[in-house]
Amino acid sequence: MNCSTNNPAKRRYMWRLAITMALYIAFLVLAIVIFVHYRPTGPLAWLLAVLPALAIILQIAAFGMYLSEEKDEFMRNLQVQALLWGIGATLSVTVTWGFLENFVHLRHMDLYLVYPLYCVLSGLALGIQHMRYK
């Protein structure tokens, strides 16, 4: 990805990405520390556990905003195609893993891994798309 960019939509997205990433790390560290030291229970525990997830949701929203703000329709098209391929690949993995869990007792998949998995697979798809449309 071009990190030097004069595309305002992309720049705004990178800003939002950085902020939500920082929030995520902060919330995760906070949650882990408090859980290890104070072992909270009840609604407080749930709230702390959900905070990092909320940061991820903000990150997803930031990407959604980028998609709607991107003026270059061809680039947006490429991005959307990559996202769709990412959906296919990610859900294939999770569905297969889920069945293996049930039938042959494969180790549980940690659900919060779905998002990074999706990002990686979509990124791969985007790379392939960019190679097809130099």
Next chain:
Amino acid sequence: MKNRLRVLRAERDWSQADLAQRLEVSRQSVNAIETGKFDPSLPLAFKLARLFETTIEAIFSDEN
């Protein structure tokens, strides 16, 4: 969709990057439109027509 973008560009001695800058899109977009791999939306087609001081039909030909 078939188009005369390459010819029109050559007449003004513009590279794909030049045209992309004037349209405020990426060079890959211009290449994709030129090679017929991607059809521009109406607003972008109008932008192109205005830029080359002609009509959309004069640039793009829709062969059924």
Next chain:
Amino acid sequence: MECKTSNPAAKRFMRRNLITMLLYVLSLVLAIGVFLRYHPTGVLAYLLAVLPAIPLTGLLAIFGLYLAEEKDEFQRSIGVQSMLWGIGGTLAVTNIWGFLESFVHLRHLNPSLDAVIFWIFVGISIPFLLRRYR
């Protein structure tokens, strides 16, 4: 999406859908039956477990084919947007659930349910997307 339609792409989509769902039910019954009676292990067990996952993944491929074949660009645009909201909703849910699993030991959610959650969000998003164009 209307159920009676003269749109060839949509008709093909629904027919393929039906066949795939049938294949899924058949393969699931087969896999469960063989597992209960013969308790297979090793490679055979893995293969049997993965068998029902294939038609489920096929559903995604079929929807992708529909999107590619649909000539009506408005319908296609709605289809694409609904998938994006689908994955957005799915990632939100899996993240929240995943963190709750880790921190407060919420019951484990089988990853194959991600696909179900995905289609639910896709379905929910469609009337909202169409609402803008009444």
